[in-house]
Amino acid sequence: MDTNLSDVGVLQARELKDLLNSIPVDLALSSDLRRANLSAAEFSLPVKIEQDSRLRERNFGVYCGTARRELQKFAETNSKIGGGCDGWRAVGGECSHEMAHRTSTFLMDICVRLVQRLKNGVSALSGKNGTNCPILGHMQTTAMPDPVIDLFDDGESPDDVRSTFAYAGHVLIVSHGGWIRHLLRLLSIQSQHSRYFPKQCVNSVMRNCGLCQVGVAFELAALENYDGKPDPTAVTESPLPVFGTLTGNSEQLSTCHFYSLADRRLPLTAVCYHFNVIKSELETKIRNPNRREPTETSGNSAETLCSQMEIIFSDDGDEYAGKP
Numbered sequence: 001m002d003t004n005l006s007d008v009g010v011l012q013a014r015e016l017k018d019l020l021n022s023i024p025v026d027l028a029l030s031s032d033l034r035r036a037n038l039s040a041a042e043f044s045l046p047v048k049i050e051q052d053s054r055l056r057e058r059n060f061g062v063y064c065g066t067a068r069r070e071l072q073k074f075a076e077t078n079s080k081i082g083g084g085c086d087g088w089r090a091v092g093g094e095c096s097h098e099m100a101h102r103t104s105t106f107l108m109d110i111c112v113r114l115v116q117r118l119k120n121g122v123s124a125l126s127g128k129n130g131t132n133c134p135i136l137g138h139m140q141t142t143a144m145p146d147p148v149i150d151l152f153d154d155g156e157s158p159d160d161v162r163s164t165f166a167y168a169g170h171v172l173i174v175s176h177g178g179w180i181r182h183l184l185r186l187l188s189i190q191s192q193h194s195r196y197f198p199k200q201c202v203n204s205v206m207r208n209c210g211l212c213q214v215g216v217a218f219e220l221a222a223l224e225n226y227d228g229k230p231d232p233t234a235v236t237e238s239p240l241p242v243f244g245t246l247t248g249n250s251e252q253l254s255t256c257h258f259y260s261l262a263d264r265r266l267p268l269t270a271v272c273y274h275f276n277v278i279k280s281e282l283e284t285k286i287r288n289p290n291r292r293e294p295t296e297t298s299g300n301s302a303e304t305l306c307s308q309m310e311i312i313f314s315d316d317g318d319e320y321a322g323k324p
Helices: 007-015 034-042 068-080 084-090 096-119 146-152 158-162 177-190 220-225 279-287 299-305 309-315
Strands: 027-030 049-051 171-174 191-195 211-217 266-277
Touching: 007 034, 027 034, 027 096, 034 049, 034 171, 068 084, 096 177, 096 220, 096 266, 177 191, 177 211, 177 266, 220 266, 266 279
Parallel strands: 027 049, 027 171, 191 266
Antiparallel strands: 211 266
C-alpha cells in the first residue's frame, strides 16, 4: 500500500537532516513507496537518492489497506490449513522467503556496486589506507572497528590485518520496518560471521525514523564467486518461517521456489553498530561514548529468534500499512 508521509513523519525526517549530513554518504537509496522516498527527500543529502522497488515493504496482497484484524484472521486460518507460502501468494501477497530473496539480492548487488566504485577510485571518504569509516554517534570518522578486524585476524597483529582493508563506501538506505528487519536477519544469521547484533533485532518493531547502522566486510574473491543460486541437491533449514507459523512442514515448504533462495549463506562479515536508535539516543552516545555492547545473536538459534513473528504481526504498524 503506497501511502503518503504524515505531518508527524515529515517532522521526524527533518530532525535527522543534520545528523545524516554529518558523515559522508557515497550512495543513497530509498524504497519507491512514497512514505519512504518523501522521508529521504527531507534529508537534503548531497548525493542523488535512487529509488529501488526491492526496498518496498512486504506485500500483503488483497489485505493491504484492510483492517488489521482481517489480516490477522487470514494469517491464522492460512496457518491452520497449512496454506503457507502458497496461501499468501493466492491472495496476491508475498511470503517471508520471497521478501528475504529480494532483500538479499539487493544487498549483494550493493556490495558488487561498491567494489566497482572502489576500483574506479570513486568515494566520498578518503583516509589512510582507505580504512576510515563513518559511524553515527562519533564526532569524527574512525579506523576500521576492532570487531571487524577480530573476525579476520588469523594471528597477525590488528594493524597488519587493518592495512589489508579498503573502504568501499557508506550507503544510506531508507526503507520500511519489515524490510529492515529482514535485512538484519540476513546479516545476523546468514552471514559467515556476525557480531553485536542484539537478539531482538530479528523480531523487533522498528520505530519511525529509527536508525540502524551495520558494517559489512567481505573478501573480493568470495564475493566474485558468489552466484546466489541454490544447490538443488542441498537440504536446507531456513531461518525464515512462513509468516505466522514455524517451518514444520517440509513438504509444504518445498513448493515455495523462494525457500532455498532465502537460505543462502552470504559471504559477508557483519557488525552491528547501532540498532533501532533515534537521534536523541545518538546524541547521548556522543556525550557518553562508554556504552555496553549489546548481546549478539547466535546462528544456531534461528528458529527461536523467529518464534515471535506473530507478536510482530500484531504490533508492527509500519510493516502493515492498513487500518488499525
